[in-house]
Amino acid sequence: MLNNITLGQYFPVDSPVHRLDPRTKILLTVALMVAIFVCKGFAGFGAIFLFILLCVRLAKLKLRFVLRGIKPIAVIVLLTFVLNLFLQSGGRVLWHWWIITITVDGLRTAVFMAIRLLMLVMGTQLLTLTTSPIALTDGLESLFKPLSKIGFPAHELAMMMSIALRFIPTLIDETNKITQAQKARGADFESGNLIRRAKAMLPLLVPLFVSAFRRADELAMAMEARCYRGGSGRTKMKPLKYKKRDLCAVGAYLAVLGAVLVLNIFKIGVL
Amino acid sequence: MHEAISARNLSYHYEGADKNAVDSVNIEIARGEFVAILGRNGSGKSTLGKLFNGLYLASQGEVFVSGTQITDENSAYEARKHCGMVFQDPDNQMVATIVEEDVAFGCENLGVAPDEIKRRVQKALETVGMSEYALSAPHMLSGGQKQRAAIAGVLAMQPDIIVFDESTSMLDPSGRRDIFSLAQRLNERGVTIVWITHFMEEAALCQRLYVMDGGRVALQGTPREVFSDAEAVQKLGLDVPDMTALARQLKQNGIDVRSDIITIDEMEVELCRLA
Structure with a gap:
């Protein structure tokens, strides 16, 4: 049992997504979350979902893996759905019983919020499924390095994580x-x-x-x-380097963000 | 040309202890030597090893490593560049989750350029015969393999001296032989080896011995010289090698064998001579 323990849920295969710089993936995950929050309509979610599907496909993952991550938060999604359904009012009344009223707006918001949550989980899943814990640590260290000037212990945290x-x-x-x-x-x-x-x-x-x-x-x-004296003056055997494929990934993301914004502005598929 | 390690009147005192763990020790180890430091538990042999690469700073006396006197953190750091150390528990000296990364750790600390690190790591793994495990996780390796990876990590830093602090005591007999012969091979390449141990069979194969007792050097000399006085060795709580003990018993029973036999081969030759 112990010999095949996998840490986290990293799915080790070789794919263009796996080979992306971990920093790109971390930043894009955050950016994707932003896009999900910016998105105001179902059509936008469609675009984002297509993007996620494309990543899953490129990363040689099975959609099953990404969906599996939804299970633990199913309760939260359900709760959000129910609360929104009952508490949001406005629009045509669909159903009324005692103090419970379900309106068209309520239903719409409920579905919208549920989809937003599911998208968030699927998006972040992509990062952990395609990035090994060690690459993730390296990426975080490198991203937080500028903050070490103001005393943020970037190297120490990364070292602690990798030793753990x-x-x-x-x-x-x-x-x-x-x-x-x-x-x-x-x-x-x-x-x-x-x-x-x-x-x-x-x-x-x-x-x-x-x-x-x-x-x-x-x-x-x-x-x-072995001459360890903390982070200063250290080099890395495999320093992180941005490559062309990182640019492509950013480009693909920008296309999706653009689509979401355009759909927002022209109120296509927006509530 | 200075000695690899030289200690003069070296003492070390643990805080709160009532006597010195290492007590006015004088040791000279020349470049390219293979020296064993022997002693029972608590004899101060491990403490002595840690004084050699500045993990502990001397309470009294002086210690020079590759010509640098270790007096403070900075000189200790310089000494560590020359004097690597392999510890007892192979699990507790590996830092990274991948063998290759772990071997690179020391070089990374020294600020070596990435390409050079890659070259050194590859070479070090080749030397210890672990190239095929470069991408394995440490917990998938056997004890002997972990210890070899740890040695690769030290080798990648290109030290002149390697101190093995009971590095075989947690291994099975085949792993033990494996690591010892690796140390011998490194020695042939010119690395000075300090082999801290309580296994007599290993000590017998070293060029020179220091036997520690109560923090002091109790006996020193070549294995033959030290073990020929079996009583003195046993008085220090140590056994003599099996063959030396056998030779003594044969002698006591009236068979005229040499008393300075240490290895099975020598015993074989001696017995054939008699027969």
Whole structure:
């Protein structure tokens, strides 16, 4: 189980989208969210959805993966839908019962908000599905670097993230070992109510924490032994470089944004 | 031409401890040597190793590494460029999620140019025989492979000296032999090796030994010299190599073998001579 652990939901294949600079992908994801919020009508959403579909296609992903990410937020989408449906008023009344009134505007807003949320999730999914955690960290470090002038610890945060990623499998491995060791001595992690089970976790957590601190200590020493002195003066084996394909991606995005804006201005498919 | 490592009257005191962990130690290690530092737990051998690359700063006395005296953080940094270190737990010395990136870590810290880093990483991985694992995740590797990757990380920094701090103690016997012979190969290429260990079989194959006890150098010399006085070695809580022990027992039982035998090969030759 531990040997094939995948961190996050990164789907490792080689595709033009995977090869994009992580910074481009991060920035475009933010930009796509902006476009989704700017968009005022269903036609605009259509354009954005086509863009997402194109990315999915180019990234050799299955639409299934992107849709899977919707599941956890289904409740939120449903709640937004229902609230908007009942609370928004105006327009022709479609249905009325006791204090509940559903109007045309209400229905429209409800559907619109639900689609907006779904689009947001699908858009951000694209980033995590096509960018490995390590590339994501590199990208974030590079993007936040200008802020380090005003004291933002960009390098430190990136280093912490990558060390965390590095040690997650190690610590999971260790947790399993300790669990087995405690079970061999008669510890019972499965039976009893929630509180009992939480208590049973204690003999697992204490050694795990002790070992994590010991590891941190040794790692710090090993890093120091390899001349680590923080971010200044460091170089990278694979520095991030923008390529032509990044320009293409930005171009494609701008086309979509343009379409959304035009549709907005001419009120095509707008509420 | 200065020595690779030289320590004069070197002492180190852990805060709150009632005595020195390393106590007025004098050591000279020449360039290109393969020296073992032996000792039981708590004898100060690991502390000594950490004084050699400035992870600890001497409380008293002086230590020179490749001609640089380590006195403060800056000189320690200079020393670390020359003196790499491979630690005991292979898991706790890998920083990156990909082997290749981890090997590059030291070079990146030194500010080496990207193309040069790529070249060095490739070469280092070749040297330790890990080229095919360049893109693997560390947790997918065996202990020996992780240790080889860690050595590649040190090699990529092109040090003159590598200190192995009990680097084989968490490995299985085949991994242990593997890492030791890798160290020997590096030594043949001119890298000075300081091999900290409590395995006698490994120490027996080094050029020179320092046996530590209670923070002091208790015995020193070639393996033959040190192990020929088996009683002195055992008094320090250490075993002599199996073959040396066997030779002693044979001798006690009236069979006239040499007492300075350390390896199986030597024993074979000696027994054939008698037969």
